Amino acid sequence: MARIVAVINLKGGIGKTTTVVNLSAGLALKGARVLLIDIDAQGNLSMALGVRARRTLYEAIVDHKPLTDLRISARPNLDLVAADESLLLAQQAIAGRADWVRVLEQLVRPLRSEYDFIFFDCGGSLTVLNQNALMAATEVIVPTTVEPFSVRGLEKLIAQIARVKGSTSVVRAIIPTMVDPRMKQSIELLAHLNRTYGQLVMPPVRVNVRLSEASAVGKTIYEHDPRSRGALDYAQIVELLSKAWSFQPKQTAPASPSSSQAHPVAPAARPEPVVTGGGEVQTNVCPNCGHTLQRATVAGYRITYCVNCRYRRQELINGS
Ligand SMILES: Nc1ncnc2c1ncn2[C@@H]1O[C@H](COP(=O)(O)OP(=O)(O)OP(=O)(O)O)[C@@H](O)[C@H]1O
Numbered sequence: 585m586a587r588i589v590a591v592i593n594l595k596g597g598i599g600k601t602t603t604v605v606n607l608s609a610g611l612a613l614k615g616a617r618v619l620l621i622d623i624d625a626q627g628n629l630s631m632a633l634g635v636r637a638r639r640t641l642y643e644a645i646v647d648h649k650p651l652t653d654l655r656i657s658a659r660p661n662l663d664l665v666a667a668d669e670s671l672l673l674a675q676q677a678i679a680g681r682a683d684w685v686r687v688l689e690q691l692v693r694p695l696r697s698e699y700d701f702i703f704f705d706c707g708g709s710l711t712v713l714n715q716n717a718l719m720a721a722t723e724v725i726v727p728t729t730v731e732p733f734s735v736r737g738l739e740k741l742i743a744q745i746a747r748v749k750g751s752t753s754v755v756r757a758i759i760p761t762m763v764d765p766r767m768k769q770s771i772e773l774l775a776h777l778n779r780t781y782g783q784l785v786m787p788p789v790r791v792n793v794r795l796s797e798a799s800a801v802g803k804t805i806y807e808h809d810p811r812s813r814g815a816l817d818y819a820q821i822v823e824l825l826s827k828a829w830s831f832q833p834k835q836t837a838p839a840s841p842s843s844s845q846a847h848p849v850a851p852a853a854r855p856e857p858v859v860t861g862g863g864e865v866q867t868n869v870c871p872n873c874g875h876t877l878q879r880a881t882v883a884g885y886r887i888t889y890c891v892n893c894r895y896r897r898q899e900l901i902n903g904s
């Protein structure tokens with residue numbers, strides 16, 4: 585049964601879509617079957633993946649079409665139900681329904697056995713659809729920038745999640761995005777996040793122009809520049825979450841359902857896997873805190889890292 589993951593923050597432009605694309609693409613490269621559902625009327629997800637969809641989530645919500653009729657194959661193992669501005673009308677349509685908060689939950693239920701992960705890419709405000717996504721979610725991932733307003737907004741968002749879900753235990757990860765390690769304020773706020781939310785806080789995704797280039801040309805970061813900082817940072821989070829979710833990499837990836845509605849802008853060539861291995865536990869220990877070090881092979885690097893204190897060492901596999 586798929587884990588249903590809402591990637592949400594009520595602030596706009598803080599890296600939600602970038603996180604959905606590169607987290608899901610990393611999982612798909614590891615052999616996970618992933619479905620992405622864009623619930624933001626901006627429709628950024630299809631642009632970021634470089635695909636065009638004739639049919640969108642609107643038809644599921646308003647015309648009661650099954651998601652299986654609407655999904656397109658964006659990459660091997662990675663399917664997408666796209667959105668566009670018609671979603672604004674769809675939101676009005678469901679607002680009057682008695683079951684308005686369970687519409688997405690009902691739509692994804694029949695697909696849960698087909699996928700390992702279903703991700704909702706939420707919009708940057710508390711819309712009817714975002715509330716639906718929270719209701720349907722078995723897990724929530726919160727990307728956030730490390731700025732004072734964002735960090736304060738995080739407390740409000742977590743309180744909102746608690747109101748909808750009755751608990752904050754569904755919050756699986758907080759992902760600091762666009763972090764500039766040279767800025768004192770970023771480092772201080774990161775330390776604050778770590779103190780407040782502990783192990784929920786993932787290693788930061790550093791600011792990296794390759795990430796914004798990648799979404800502009802409709803590629804994942806692993807396709808655009810697998811050796812970039814952005815690829816390394818997201819791939820490390822893929823490893824950590826795979827482990828937290830006990831997701832086992834598969835040797836042979838099952839084919840993604842094909843669809844006559846798929847219109848890739850560029851042929852979706854199968855990229856070289858950049859996220860490999862199970863991040864197995866090594867016998868060596870962290871030089872900072874003595875915790876057992878983890879290891880992952882990512883984008884041509886061997887990365888050794890500590891989940892306790894954020895120690896990280898990376899070496900090129902075929903080089904110095
Ligand atoms: N780590 C990063 N470094 C540099 N640029 C980034 C990074 N993460 C995201 N971006 C860029 O920042 C912009 C906003 O990111 P994104 O679209 O992922 O945010 P969002 O939260 O989904 O926005 P919205 O609320 O509008 O949906 C995009 O141009 C994206 O390419």
Ligand SMILES: [Mg+2]
Nearest residue numbers: 600601624628
């Ligand atoms: Mg977005």
